[in-house]
Amino acid sequence: MYHVTKWTLNRGGGQGSTITLPPEEEQRATQNEFKECFSLYDKKQRGKIEAKDLMTVMRCLGTSPTHGEIERHLQVHKIDKKGELDFSSFLTMMHRQMQQEDPKTEILEALRMTDRQKKGFIPASELRAKLTMMGEKLTDREVDELFKEANVKSNGKVNYEEFTKMVTLPPVDY
The missing domain is CATH 1.10.238.10 (EF-hand)
Structure with a gap:
């Protein structure tokens, strides 16, 4: 799983203060951030996003997948381009994407x-x-x-x- 080692708190538009989180909290914070972004694209609020929104959601979370990479992620999970994916599949795709980006x-x-x-x-x-x-x-x-x-x-x-x-x-x- 991808880990956030720093979390920036920004109150009132000024400079944020950075804190270090323990590993379990890092993982929870990262997963919460992913869930929040995922939920923004869960238009029907059924715990799923449309496959066509996958690239946008991944980019919102700081990765840079190509169209080919998105197609491969969907193929691995046997999801049609016009289909939907759940949060669990999305987490797996994000993990793979983040591992391959350097x-x-x-x-x-x-x-x-x-x-x-x-x-x-x-x-x-x-x-x-x-x-x-x-x-x-x-x-x-x-x-x-x-x-x-x-x-x-x-x-x-x-x-x-x-x-x-x-x-x-x-x-x-x-």
Whole structure:
């Protein structure tokens, strides 16, 4: 089962405070989050969602399944594209999806494609442009913080393997 190790409490729109939950509570919190999102798409309130909504629900919960992956999940559970699935099947699909997604590999692959000379480095300015203009766009301030944390000089080159290691490290508990 997927575990949430941090839970952010955000009251009144300000900065959230992060707390660490014990493993059993992590699992319960994660399952509750999944159930809540699942329930939003359970239009008839029968404990089932339509197969056509599976990708949307999975993406709402932070995964990035492709159409092919969704089709495979449905095939494994013998669910027609126009059919429905229950929460138990959904949990199994989420578990499999999360196991196969590896953010470290995805980031590394994206940065490798940027390295035209295949030397293991890309200009910091190019990385900044990609981070602020593509995908989930970061602000300049967020990129500055990321560069500072990863020890990247804004006018230098970025060793993208080291950068990927730094940005995918688990958060530090204080």
